[in-house]
Amino acid sequence: MDDKNVLLDHGSGGKIAHSMLTKMILPLFDNPLLAKMDDSAVLDLSGIRVSFSTDSYVVDPIFFPGGNIGDLAVNGTVNDISMCGGDPLYISVALILEEGFAKAELSRILESMGEAAKRAGVMVVTGDTKVLPRGKVDKIFINTSGVGIIPEGINLSGSNASPGDKVIVSGTIADHGITILSSREGLGISPGVQSDSAPLNGMVKSILNAVPYGTVHVLRDPTRGGVATTLNEIASQSNVTIRIKEEAIPVKDAVRGTCELLGFDPLYVANEGKLLAIVSPEVAEDVLRVVRSHESGRDASVIGEVYSIEDASCLVSLSGANYSKGSVILETVIGGARVVDMLTGEQLPRIC
Amino acid sequence: MDDKNVLLDHGSGGKIAHSMLTKMILPLFDNPLLAKMDDSAVLDLSGIRVSFSTDSYVVDPIFFPGGNIGDLAVNGTVNDISMCGGDPLYISVALILEEGFAKAELSRILESMGEAAKRAGVMVVTGDTKVLPRGKVDKIFINTSGVGIIPEGINLSGSNASPGDKVIVSGTIADHGITILSSREGLGISPGVQSDSAPLNGMVKSILNAVPYGTVHVLRDPTRGGVATTLNEIASQSNVTIRIKEEAIPVKDAVRGTCELLGFDPLYVANEGKLLAIVSPEVAEDVLRVVRSHESGRDASVIGEVYSIEDASCLVSLSGANYSKGSVILETVIGGARVVDMLTGEQLPRIC
Numbered sequence: 001m002d003d004k005n006v007l008l009d010h011g012s013g014g015k016i017a018h019s020m021l022t023k024m025i026l027p028l029f030d031n032p033l034l035a036k037m038d039d040s041a042v043l044d045l046s047g048i049r050v051s052f053s054t055d056s057y058v059v060d061p062i063f064f065p066g067g068n069i070g071d072l073a074v075n076g077t078v079n080d081i082s083m084c085g086g087d088p089l090y091i092s093v094a095l096i097l098e099e100g101f102a103k104a105e106l107s108r109i110l111e112s113m114g115e116a117a118k119r120a121g122v123m124v125v126t127g128d129t130k131v132l133p134r135g136k137v138d139k140i141f142i143n144t145s146g147v148g149i150i151p152e153g154i155n156l157s158g159s160n161a162s163p164g165d166k167v168i169v170s171g172t173i174a175d176h177g178i179t180i181l182s183s184r185e186g187l188g189i190s191p192g193v194q195s196d197s198a199p200l201n202g203m204v205k206s207i208l209n210a211v212p213y214g215t216v217h218v219l220r221d222p223t224r225g226g227v228a229t230t231l232n233e234i235a236s237q238s239n240v241t242i243r244i245k246e247e248a249i250p251v252k253d254a255v256r257g258t259c260e261l262l263g264f265d266p267l268y269v270a271n272e273g274k275l276l277a278i279v280s281p282e283v284a285e286d287v288l289r290v291v292r293s294h295e296s297g298r299d300a301s302v303i304g305e306v307y308s309i310e311d312a313s314c315l316v317s318l319s320g321a322n323y324s325k326g327s328v329i330l331e332t333v334i335g336g337a338r339v340v341d342m343l344t345g346e347q348l349p350r351i352c
Numbered sequence: 353m354d355d356k357n358v359l360l361d362h363g364s365g366g367k368i369a370h371s372m373l374t375k376m377i378l379p380l381f382d383n384p385l386l387a388k389m390d391d392s393a394v395l396d397l398s399g400i401r402v403s404f405s406t407d408s409y410v411v412d413p414i415f416f417p418g419g420n421i422g423d424l425a426v427n428g429t430v431n432d433i434s435m436c437g438g439d440p441l442y443i444s445v446a447l448i449l450e451e452g453f454a455k456a457e458l459s460r461i462l463e464s465m466g467e468a469a470k471r472a473g474v475m476v477v478t479g480d481t482k483v484l485p486r487g488k489v490d491k492i493f494i495n496t497s498g499v500g501i502i503p504e505g506i507n508l509s510g511s512n513a514s515p516g517d518k519v520i521v522s523g524t525i526a527d528h529g530i531t532i533l534s535s536r537e538g539l540g541i542s543p544g545v546q547s548d549s550a551p552l553n554g555m556v557k558s559i560l561n562a563v564p565y566g567t568v569h570v571l572r573d574p575t576r577g578g579v580a581t582t583l584n585e586i587a588s589q590s591n592v593t594i595r596i597k598e599e600a601i602p603v604k605d606a607v608r609g610t611c612e613l614l615g616f617d618p619l620y621v622a623n624e625g626k627l628l629a630i631v632s633p634e635v636a637e638d639v640l641r642v643v644r645s646h647e648s649g650r651d652a653s654v655i656g657e658v659y660s661i662e663d664a665s666c667l668v669s670l671s672g673a674n675y676s677k678g679s680v681i682l683e684t685v686i687g688g689a690r691v692v693d694m695l696t697g698e699q700l701p702r703i704c
Contacts, residue, residue, distance in 0.1 A: 005451075020481070045501055058484055101357060124386060127386070147402070
């Protein structure tokens with residue numbers, strides 16, 4: 001493997017990206033806020049807790065069923081802020097454009113951003129535009145950053161999952177990744193399959209309002225690397241084992257079909273409008289009901305449970321040799337069980 | 353002119369960029385914070401005033417005398433936050449990398465970012481990395497966004513310039529732009545000419561601490577489009593005329609020489625570690641003394657004065673027909689005067 005140069009894998013959100021982050025980046029900017037590695041940083045601004053997040057969007061194609069790079073960029077940052085329990089308020093938009101890019105396309109993208117901001121209830125308050133000569137950037141890249149206030153008493157982090165907790169996914173998985181891949185490669189997309197790109201701040205707010213503070217432990221949106229990678233990150237941050245049931249995981253038939261055809265595992269495919277909630281067992285049904293009351297949460301399901309790493313009961317039927325403490329284990333539909341590792345390489349570049 | 357496609361000029365920071373911002377972008381994200389068009393937005397987070405800013409860096413070459421794309425990106429956002437009077441605290445770093453980019457170069461850039469953050473006293477708290485296939489992005493682009501707290505009583509804005517105010521520049525102009533241009537084109541660079549990239553938050557803090565609140569009206573860093581464009585923006589935002597004296601504007605001899613050779617006006621060339629301060633006349637000497645006490649402010653100078661648009665006394669010796677109310681007027685070394693307009697097209701692409 002070429003270890004002197006940056007590889008596509010370094011941007012995957014998976015294992016190799018994780019290694020670059022921990023080996024090259026964390027030591028240079030050493031501080032406890034960055035080291036938490038959640039979707040947003042939680043800042044203290046004169047006693048106000050603020051969640052602060054950034055993401056660059058380089059998706060290809062820039063227009064796809066269910067959205068475009070513009071609303072994706074707004075929803076993505078809204079969601080990252082929300083996953084820390086923050087109420088997203090203000091975002092920035094920085095455009096990098098290729099000389100010759102059609103103004104009509106730029107207008108459509110900006111309009112979508114305006115609509116997405118309105119839908120999520122956030123204000124675009126500052127921005128930047130750079131234009132590069134032809135060939136130096138592929139059409140348009142968008143960075144969005146944003147801030148939101150975290151209400152008192154809310155404390156969400158990937159490191160808060162506890163034995164006994166239930167794992168909830170807010171709907172069907174892999175819709176976004178399969179839509180992008182199919183659009184890019186010119187594969188026919190089945191009607192009804194489209195990106196799930198959507199703001200999740202409304203859903204998060206109603207979850208947090210519905211159950212006692214402290215019973216919702218982790219919220220995460222499984223974007224790059226999919227549900228498998230996100231659950232692995234949580235298992236590692238919280239030092240627990242997570243066991244999920246394949247039959248409980250909602251996947252649209254058409255999406256499952258495309259995955260099988262192309263050899264993708266939907267567990268590793270990106271989502272842009274879904275969340276994973278890890279909650280105390282006594283509130284799992286309440287959370288599920290609240291999530292299902294939202295349009296994008298109708299297919300929500302309890303997909304698994306959190307175990308102590310000392311607890312052998314999560315290892316039932318486990319085959320294969322790659323189990324280590326802090327793993328994610330999948331109970332398959334045929335009754336076996338296997339370890340679901342973090343994404344290793346880059347499965348789908350330019351997915352967001 | 354091609355009006356259907358994005359032009360290099362749209363990223364210039366000048367007149368055409370300004371027109372895209374006001375015609376295409378502002379109406380879509382219509383809100384009073386964005387409409388102020390200062391370097392940062394000033395947010396109210398539960399009663400705390402926060403300045404929030406974003407910029408993408410696409411400079412070519414990525415390494416140049418006096419810095420590289422990494423420290424430039426940190427200093428740039430630190431400075432934008434500072435120009436609203438904010439004390440920069442936290443920044444985000446989002447990398448877009450080209451597959452095959454040398455890890456050794458990435459390390460040098462990240463190390464410079466770490467050092468720049470330390471020098472400015474800010475923490476890098478969150479980030480993002482995307483990697484694109486070869487040819488889809490030119491080496492590395494960096495977005496930095498950031499937040500800072502604005503102390504009570506501080507109220508700086510491009511719209512605050514008042515008749516009688518003095519205009520101070522904190523040092524020699526055009527160093528950054530001429531360095532980038534010379535490096536990119538392989539021109540010989542005179543020893544001593546290098547980018548002025550530097551954090552200005554320390555200087556801003558000492559200015560604001562040295563004089564009574566309310567006497568410092570505007571702080572701006574004249575980056576893309578240079579001193580001329582920034583002063584035009586201020587004149588327009590504040591509805592005043594600004595008259596500056598060519599002989600008072602500090603320019604290094606070698607920089608002036610290169611400008612003359614290549615046909616550039618140093619007033620339009622980018623700076624990355626200089627500020628313009630517009631202050632009440634009674635504190636001008638105090639501000640000048642404070643600025644000069646900083647290493648990057650040793651060549652600071654009072655370069656001009658603000659006039660009411662009704663005041664004809666600023667029009668002495670003015671020739672040419674392009675004067676309109678709210679202009680910037682330059683008194684030349686030979687005693688004439690001319691209107692200094694906003695930058696029209698893109699003078700130097702990829703300058704930051």
